Amino acid sequence: MTTPTSTPAVPRTGIWLIGARGSVATTVVAGCAAVAGGLQPAIGMVTLTPHFAGSGLPDLGSLVFGGHDVVSCPLPKRAEQLAARGVLPYDLPQVVRNELAAADAEIRAGGPVMDDLSQDDELISRFADDIASFRTRNNLVRCVVVNVASTEPAPREGDERLPASSLYAAAALRAGAAYANFTPSTGLHHPALTGPYDVPVAGRDGKTGQTLLRSVLGPMFAQRALTVRSWSGTNLLGGGDGAALADPDAAAAKNAGKARVLADTLGATPEGVVHIDDVPSMGDWKTAWDHIAFEGFLGARMVLQTTWQGCDSALAAPLVLDLVRLLARAHEVGLTGPLPELGFYFKDPDPRAPASLSEQYVALLGLAEQLRAEHT
Amino acid sequence: MTTPTSTPAVPRTGIWLIGARGSVATTVVAGCAAVAGGLQPAIGMVTLTPHFAGSGLPDLGSLVFGGHDVVSCPLPKRAEQLAARGVLPYDLPQVVRNELAAADAEIRAGGPVMDDLSQDDELISRFADDIASFRTRNNLVRCVVVNVASTEPAPREGDERLPASSLYAAAALRAGAAYANFTPSTGLHHPALTGPYDVPVAGRDGKTGQTLLRSVLGPMFAQRALTVRSWSGTNLLGGGDGAALADPDAAAAKNAGKARVLADTLGATPEGVVHIDDVPSMGDWKTAWDHIAFEGFLGARMVLQTTWQGCDSALAAPLVLDLVRLLARAHEVGLTGPLPELGFYFKDPDPRAPASLSEQYVALLGLAEQLRAEHT
Amino acid sequence: MTTPTSTPAVPRTGIWLIGARGSVATTVVAGCAAVAGGLQPAIGMVTLTPHFAGSGLPDLGSLVFGGHDVVSCPLPKRAEQLAARGVLPYDLPQVVRNELAAADAEIRAGGPVMDDLSQDDELISRFADDIASFRTRNNLVRCVVVNVASTEPAPREGDERLPASSLYAAAALRAGAAYANFTPSTGLHHPALTGPYDVPVAGRDGKTGQTLLRSVLGPMFAQRALTVRSWSGTNLLGGGDGAALADPDAAAAKNAGKARVLADTLGATPEGVVHIDDVPSMGDWKTAWDHIAFEGFLGARMVLQTTWQGCDSALAAPLVLDLVRLLARAHEVGLTGPLPELGFYFKDPDPRAPASLSEQYVALLGLAEQLRAEHT
Amino acid sequence: MTTPTSTPAVPRTGIWLIGARGSVATTVVAGCAAVAGGLQPAIGMVTLTPHFAGSGLPDLGSLVFGGHDVVSCPLPKRAEQLAARGVLPYDLPQVVRNELAAADAEIRAGGPVMDDLSQDDELISRFADDIASFRTRNNLVRCVVVNVASTEPAPREGDERLPASSLYAAAALRAGAAYANFTPSTGLHHPALTGPYDVPVAGRDGKTGQTLLRSVLGPMFAQRALTVRSWSGTNLLGGGDGAALADPDAAAAKNAGKARVLADTLGATPEGVVHIDDVPSMGDWKTAWDHIAFEGFLGARMVLQTTWQGCDSALAAPLVLDLVRLLARAHEVGLTGPLPELGFYFKDPDPRAPASLSEQYVALLGLAEQLRAEHT
Structure with a gap:
């Protein structure tokens, strides 16, 4: 991640993380350094598979990190906490300490804090300035802003202020940065931010676990013409997201996404609800149980159950790195x-996207091909 | 299933089932009558979805059933047993009694019995004659032979006689009938039967449960670049197949198929074995537990478990009906x-087939299109 | 269930079921006849194990059934519905049709209906009269009233009327009948009904599935000095109880019971909640998933998961028969x-009862011994 | 673990571990130091619950460790490996390095190696001498020998030599040390070692996971008079024991124990088998899936499934510490x-022991009472 002086510098891309000191962001920064340095294999990064060779995506080593957050615990310390809980490898925080510290130095105080009386526009400008100065200071060719903060409550009806996630999204647009919303928060899904946009954008709500499964199991039932009677799910998670999503308002957006994949792939919405439980002792680990009651030939009743036990940060981080590489390149072309x-x-996802994972994968490979074709 | 006399008769297609009095065959015959008669919805039949409209597949009402079996319990009685065990709807055996009796009248004694000293060629001829006379007697335009018998032991090395499933497969070819092998038995996978064939053929080993799941979960892990460390499975099943597959020799072919889908979709064979346990009290119901240990970003250890509880006959029967419709039409064109x-x-499947269910589905729709294009 | 005329009649005991046309009641009446007649083994009836020999419990053949209900579908018809759904054996409704019809003839209209303006005391009297005349008409030595109706909503604060379950409980007391509350409804747990009672009473909320498991798993963790961090549960159920318990007010009492067994056996209340989901397509079948995160030596994190798939009526009915036999005999002595x-x-249960199933079993055997000692 | 010089020394007890450098032994030594030093709570140690107060069991701080092993990797290094795999807390190996090194210095080369032509009696004597000199050198009041080595293959018929585990057991007896066999290996279960013994002994095969569960679930079904039709299980485990138990001969003894608890608690042996799979990537973590098909009232079919995910060393170590404390005190009295x-x-266990965990727990508390009564 250093720039040689005697040869032309590799162009560097900025990654501005909203929630830059959270578990996902810490894993993104530490993991990027580890994989770029050859210390860890690139497990979970789709854009490092051969299908993306020649598509012109920026190297991991050319990424520069910064971001907004409201907490102050520095990244090296956060990384040690994650290592003690088994999320990061034992010795990684020490090995990539310099990279963590460098990213930490680029984190700015986020907001808005509860008692901030600034107008929305002032806040957007302040955040956009933070992004712009990050770009200038680091001599970056372009920036990608990614929201990886805790889920915010759904906006109350009649509340005229933009939710925080939308302020940050608007700041990205104002700063000319590509934008991705990895959370179920509002972001660009606000009437005031309908576009058109001058930059590529993506979202929302990263598909890391239960919904990932649903996006392959739903099509399986549909392709086999089996009738799904009910699809029930329970998620147990700790960490900040457990507490945030135990709030029914915050969970509403997330659950809407989970339901949509079923409706879209099955052609009908089955019985059953999804619970999201805050279980603090689970920490960064998430368990999702799904119970699917379906009918076969002549009405025979059958059941599929799945239990997914995953580490949210480890599932999210490589997808975030994929997204920033793809958006940076999309912006470039x-x-x-x-x-x-x-x-x-x-x-x-965008309503034009197919609902089944396999079709989405085909579309993604098509984008890789398109970006490759643009290569100069 | 009656032919009007004053208008040109609908051409009728013969379905010759090897193992014609087994649970799958009974469900095929009873279910075909129920769905053709509008008594039951066509759950699980892929060829009755709109994608296959206009492809010229024979109507369910035009199918005529017969077959070979070594047991003598008549089909109406078998159907009552299945209804008492919840495999068939309570009142179905009574409602379709005529159709079951008609099919039963077309069942011929199978073989070879242990002490049959006939040469293979004599047996093949005898079986082929049974199929040919079935066709003539019922004025059928063509026949499809499907093996739905219990799994046979793997052939012993040095045994020069053809296994029973291969004798029946050879008989189908000799009688000019299309052929599908829905079991893991040898069938056409024998050096003496390598083709080329004058009829369309398909096989082997119907993908009804655990492997169906694997054919969508394997690609999910691959597309997400997650490393599967181990994939372990246990199947509990009763019925005839439980006993047959508890024999390691018989299970070998089945397990080879299960392993192949993982190797083909994951690009490597993970640790882990598959057990098939005979649990007679499970009857026709099968439970399959899969435990998949995988690694994510930075080596994080995660686990997916699936439990599939299904009724084998109800899963298999609609696929058998799909296959005979597709093979009959393929034969026609x-x-x-x-x-x-x-x-x-x-x-x-045929080695040229893709391994992921979604790609297989695309290929199947392509066949539907091809058959539609041939329509006169 | 007939009384010989020339020899002294076997004393007969009346069983008055609140919710007498529900699934549990129907299974109780049909099953009692089937087991008494030797048509079915006595699976699930603890009082028919050898430990209870000589305790003087009334024979199943000496029980006479009646009850209150607000629905009118006759018991023979209800039994056929249950058989079609696999809850009762296929042919049982026909075989025990006479016994079902006899019980149905003893069912009286329950209440209170919404617009009934009667005072509580009038209703109690009317119900008590129904019970008393049932006893007289059938020449019964005593009666046991059991509440097996759907769970009622928790009483609203400030509501001065007795909930329906308490009206029936009061009627049992007034009629001099022993009483058991197999539901989570209020019953005798009302300030107006605190006793003392002249009859033996028992309750509340039959322990049939998830809580049964918890009452053996909780003690296991405690005896092994393992620290349970969280205990989360999801119940999927259809039928009437699914709808009733999806109402958070109705579920509150049930969940209180589930939580109590953990607190009492673990010595502390772990994190985690219990969900009860109404999934109509599950019908009479219930699935309960429990996820238990526990810590072992040196803080090692471990997990136990359980999935219980049961038929509520089949689990409840033999326990109801146990209870009426025990209460009738307790009343006698x-x-x-x-x-x-x-x-x-x-x-x-009564607060003096131990919380672990094994200690409860020891106490139950002690009661059997006490009742045996009273035998004359 | 130091002995003050000016006051009377606390009597010290020796713990001689067969397999002293294995995962269980390492966890025992490190964990004993951590708990004795107040660095970790005593989770999983039953003898540190209040029920055992005053029973005269030796303090953890008075235990001195040594043992036999055939591998040479020193304990401090082994502990670091376990910490890197999440079995021991991150920083524990460093904190208890001195205690690990002290135990390591007391480990002697075990045997017999393949080509050792010594007679059994010579080996027993050599091992007994190792134990005796450990006692003398450390001024110990008594010793307890515990087998925590990998499971050995079942003895071949006609093999006249004692298996290794029996040689060590005989050496314990010869050295006058109490003995516990925490593994399924033969140990004292050999015709040549039938006793009587001069010391207290215990075994065999520590009950840490799947069988622990079975010992509470089996009684639950029995007490509720439910009929278990089949009980099937699959164990996935890595580490040394995974490889050892994948050998059917080695697994035979272990499976016999697992089956016995079902037969003893259910009163009959249900259908179903237990698989033990070697899955190296699972490391020290073990997953056990159990599928229990049972029948309720009127033959209703129901299913309980359990999935246990545990760390074998963390489950075994506190039980080993319990056992040595109890055996040392039993020896004393x-x-x-x-x-x-x-x-x-x-x-x-000893055939006189009850099979249900709750009865075993009552018996254990009785021993605590007996040892308390002996206190001087």
Whole structure:
């Protein structure tokens, strides 16, 4: 991640993380350094498979990190906490300490804090300035802003202020940065931010676990003409997201995404609800149980159950790195607006995206091909 | 299933079932009558979805059933047993009693029995004659032979006689009937029967449960670049197949199919074995537990478990009906040899078939299109 | 269930079921006849194990059934519905049709209906009269009233009327009948009905599935000194109880019982909640998933998951028959008030009952011994 | 673990571990130091619950460790490996390095190696001398020998030599040390070692996971008079034991213990088998899936499934520490021979022990009471 002085510098791309000191962001920064340095294999990064060779995506080593957050615990310390809980390898925080510290130095105080009386526009400008100065200071060719903060409550009816996630999204647009919303928060899904956009954007709500499964199991039932009677799910998770999503308002957007994949792949919405439980002792680990009651020939009753036990940060981080590489390159070749080809990554993708994972994968490979064709 | 006399008769297609009094065959015959008569919805039949409209597949009402078996319990009685065990709807055996009796009247004694000293060729001829006279007697335009018998032991090395499943397969070829092997038995996978064939053929080993799941989960892990460390499975099943497959020799072919889908979709064979346990009290119901240990970003260890509880006959029967419709039509338009487009239905498909269910589904829809184009 | 005329009649005991046309009641009546007649083994009836020999419990053949209900579908018809759904054996409704019809003839209209303006005391009297005349008409030595109706909503604060379950409980007391509350409804747990009672009583909320498991798993963790961090549960159920318990008010009492067994056996209440989901397509079948995160030596994190798939009526009915036999005999020998020895059967037993199933079983065997000692 | 010089020394007890450098032994030594030093809570140690106060069991701080092993990797290094795999807390190996090194210095080369032509009696004597000199050198009041080595193959018929585990057991007896066999290996279960013994002994095969569950679930079904039709299980485990037990001969003894608890608690042996799969990537973590098909009232078919995910070393180590404390005290008060009161800890306990965990727990508390009564 250093720039040689005697040869032309590799162009560097900025990654501006909203929630830059959270578990996902810490894993993104530490993991990027580890994989770029050859210390860890690139497990979970789709854009490092051979299908993306020659598509002109920026190297991991050329990424520069910064972001907004409201907490102050520095990244090296956060990484140690994650290692003690088994999320990061034992010795990684020490090995990539310099990279963590460098990213930490580029984190700015986020907001808005509860008692901030600034107008929305002032806040957007302040955040956009932070992004712009990050770009200038680091001599970056372009920036990608990614929201990886905790889920925010759904906006109350009649509330005229933009939710925080939308302020940051608007700041990205104002700063001319590509934007991805990896959370179920509002972001660009706000009447005030309907576009058109001058940059490529993607979202929302990263598809990391239960919904990933649903996006392959739903099509299986549909392709086999089996009738799904009910699809029930329970998620147990700790960490910040457990507490945030235990709030029914915050969970509403997330659950909408989970339901959509079923409706879209099955052609009908089955019985059953999804629960999201805050279980603090689970920490960064998430368990999702799904119970699917379906009918076969002559009405025979059958059941499929799945239990997914995953580490949310480890599932999210490589997808975030994929997204920033793809958006940076899309920006470079002049693509703008929502990219339906990135539906592979999201629970609630652009409406033009197909709903089944396999079709989304085909679309993603098509984007890789398109970006390759643009290569100069 | 009656032919009007004053208008040109609908051409009728014969379905010759090897194992014609087994649970799958009984469900095929009873279910075909129920769905053809509008008594039951066509759950699980892929060829009755709109994608296959206009492809010229024979109507269910035009199918005529017969077959070979070594047991003598008549089909109406078998159907009552299945209804008492919840496999068939309570009142179905009574409602379709005539159709069951008609099919039963077309069942011929199978073989070879242990002490039959006939030469293989004599047996093949006898079986082929049974099929040919079935066709003549019922004025059928063509026949499809499907093996739905219990799994046979793997052939012993040095045994020069053809296994029973291969004798029946050879008889189908000799009688000019299309052929599908829905079991893991040898069938056409014998050095003496390598083709080329004058009829369309398909096989082997119907993909009804655990492997169906694997054919969508394997690609999910691959597309997400997640490393599967181990994939372990246990199947509990009763019925005849439980006993047959508890024999390691018989299970070998089945397990080979299960392993192949993982190797083909993951690009490597993970640790882990598959057990098939005979649990007689499970009856026709099968439970399959899969445990998949995988690694994510930075080596994070995660686990997916699936439990599939299904009724084998109800899963198999609609696929058998799909296959006979597709093979009959393929035969009609002149296709010959193995059809890789039918890989959707099999654990161990033609080697040219893709391994993921979604690609197999695309190939199947392609066949529907091809058959539609041939329509006169 | 007939009384010989020339020899002294076997004393007959009346069973008055609140919710007498529900699934549980129908299974109780049909099953009692089937087991008494030797048509079915006595699976699930603890009082028919050898430990209860000589305790003087009334024979199943000496029980006479009646009850209150607000629906009118006759019992023989209800039994056929249950057989079609696999809850009762295929042919049982026909075989025990006479016994079902006899019980149905003893069912009286329950209440209170919404617009009934009668005072509580009038209703109690009317119900008590129904019970008393049932006893007289059938020449019964005593009666046991059991609530097996759907769960009622929790009483609203400030509502001065007795909930329906308490009206029936009061009617039982007024009629001098022993009483058991197999549901989570209020019953005798009302300030107006605190006792003392002249009859033996038992309750509340039959322990049939998830809580049964918890009452053996909780003690296991405690005895092994393992620390349970969280205990989360999801119940999927259809039928009437699914709809009733999806109402958070109705579920509150049930969940209190489930939580109590954990607190009592673990010595502390772990994290985690219990969900009860109404999934109509599950019908009479219930699935309960429990996820238990626990810590071992040196803080090692471990997990136990359980999935229980049961038929509620089949689980409840033999326990109801156990309870009426035990309460009838307890009444005969003069026991009065709550019997903590029956804690084995309840989620929310008398506070003096131990919480672990094994200790509850020991207490139950002690009661069997006590009743045996009273035998004359 | 130091001895003050000016006051009377606390009597010290020696713990001689067969397999002293294995995962279980390493966890025992490190964990004993951590708990004795107040660095970790005593999770999983039953003898540190209040029920055992005043029973005169030796303090953890008074235990001195040594043992036999055939591998040479020193304990501090082994502990680091376990910490890197999440079995021991991150920083524990460093904190208890001195205690690990002290134990390591007391480990002697085990045997017999393949080409050792010594007679059994010579080997027994050599091992007994190792134990005796450990006692003398450390001024120990008594010793307890515990087998925590990998499972050995079942002895071949006609093999006249004692298996290794029996040589060590005989050496313990010869050295006058109490003995516990925490593995399914032969140990004292050999015709040449039938006793009587001068010391207290216990075994065999520690009950840590799947069988622990079975010992509470089996009684639950029995007490509720439910008929278990089949009980099937699959164990996935890595580490040394995974490889050892994948050998059917080695697994035979272990499976016999697992089956016995079902037969003893259910009163009959249900259908179903137990698989033990070697899955190296699971490392020290074990997953056990159990599928229990049972029948309720009127033959209703129901299913319970359990999935246990545990760390074997963390489950075993506190039980080993319990056992050595109990055996040392039993030895002190003059108890000899097999102690059925220790059945709580074993899959294959003394035949006089009850089979249900709750009864075993009552028996254990009785032993605590007996040892308390002996206190001087």
